[in-house]
Amino acid sequence: MKMNPLGRTGLMVSELCLGSMTWGTQNTQDEGHAQIDRALERGINIIDTAEMYPVNPKGPETQGRTEEIIGAWFAKSGRRDEVILGTKVSGEGYGAVRDGAPISSATIREAVEGSLKRLQTDYIDLYQLHWPNRGSYMFRQNWTFDPSGQNTAEVLDHMEDVLGALAREVERGTIRHVGLSNESAWGTAQWLRLAEAGYGPRMASIQNEYSLLCRLFDTDLAELSMHEDVGLLSFTPLAAGLLTGKYQGGAVPDGSRMSIVSDLGGRVTDRVPGAVQAYLDIGERHDLDPVHLALAWAAQRPFMASVIFGATSMSQLDRALDASEIVLSEAVLKEIDAAHRAHPMPY
Template sequence: MKYTKLPGTDIDVSKICLGTMTWGKQNTEADGHEQMDYALNQGINFFDTAELYAIPIEKETQGETEKIIGTWFKKTGNRDKIILASKIAGPASQNRHFIREEGFTKKAFDNAIHGSLKRLQTDYIDLYQLHWPDRKANFFGRRGYTHTQENARWEDNIHEILHVLQNYIKEGKIRHIGLSNDVPWSTMRYVEEAKYNKLPKISTVQNPYNLLNRTYEIGMAEVSIRENVGLLPYSPLAFGRLTNKSIEKKGIEKARLTLFPFMARYNSENSLKATKMYYDLAKENGMSLATMALSFINTQPFVASNIIGATTMEQLKENISSIHIELNEEILQKINEIHELIPNPAP
């Protein structure tokens, strides 16, 4: 395994992070425990979860993923071996969940943090992230920002959010903070607010990033590099689209893109065209599409740790093994040529 510093901290994290969002829905508690055992044995020390999980969102399964991690901590005593990341859900109007209606109020943080700590059976969370902005700034399937009347009424609460989180850091319940599904404007607002008011600085942003969606490179990559705010890319395999089985039609009846059509952007005509071109490139160079797609992300200078997820142990092993593959300049050039032909078909 390779390791890097969690940006702005002295914490070493594995370059591969274990994602957990299927546990409690597609995966059982036993599955989750097996994945954590294997990941830790392979040198992965970084796990990511959220109070919102499992995904797809259902009232009956929200919080189940954190509970599965908590029972593993209790069973194994491995809490001190893991850098643990979790998230507070943004307002329900943004993410259609069943947890609470409001956005990032002090009451919401109190409820979310204490709820996560209880389910996770731990006293602290190493990286605590805001799952969505509490204004309508970012949506799956859209490339741009639309200034609505609702957005115009939104009052900047970033100073207040950082102040609340600072108190939790002082109490030792969280150590560091990050964003998720966020955009350049508010990322810089958090950075500047922390800089000029002696408030906690964000360490990371967790956004989608894969061969079919490289929109992070447009505005956020420079922010990441210049402000030392690392990307934690999720959906690095585009919800399973960037795998051999999606092209070869093997076992796709159980694939997430088949079971859960809300990720339809990965099924667009251009997404399918681009995926076939990436598949052919990987095959020409003797590797699976998943391995090539993950290896591309692992080498990006603004990536802190690559969040992989799997529903089977076979997938997990393949995904983790990508850390050992280095793409040469010729392959990288051909990847970029495909990207120029069909840029960001699945934002």
């Protein structure tokens, strides 16, 4: 398993990261524990979670279960020191956590303490802001994104306030490093600038959606990432399962994500099947499993810190883990570029 630097933290993380958002709904605690055991056995050293998990579905009755499952594994195994653990504090508007309160110095201490208790640990390696209070163009909101209503002074005051609260947690030893999620290039630049000015810890990473079908990161954020050493932790690298090919021809397998969320959060459009087929055809021409094609391509991007993937079965997990052994040829990469030009932004 290839290892990559996590920003400027000095930590090295595996190029694949075990996602956990189905543990507690689609997966039981025992299944989650088996996935952790297998992932560590295969060389993964980073697990991603969030205080709002699990999802599919998500809600107040399940909120926090995923962290509890990971915490139970820590308590049972005694292997906390073998894992780089990333979790996330929920942003404004998600009513199942703190009644939708925004991220602020008034909420961070409570959120950190809640995660620590559920995770049965006394520190979090990477504490991430799940989405900006001001909103985000992620989750298909890029089509109508309009930042004109943002108040610059208020946004920057908020960032200073949050960085101060994060600095106090670092001083307490409850968190070691901090990161962003669902952020923009401008937002990330401001977090970095304020950290350099002494307001708090430097953001080590950014967790945004990135896949063969969703490449919003490729321009301004890619440039920022490379110059500023803020690595991408990409989520949904299989496009919520679309890139596996299992939904082609209108199929909806029992127990699949689409059987629970019919439009895959806005990812199902008329242009998606053609785009997916283009990548499936590349895999077939080069004798590559489509899962390996998608994950290996993401892992080979120059700004990638780690590719976060999830699984609901051990067979899916093993299939994804095998992607770490794949290096895509220049011929494959050229065909991927051609497919991207032919099928840009299908959702």
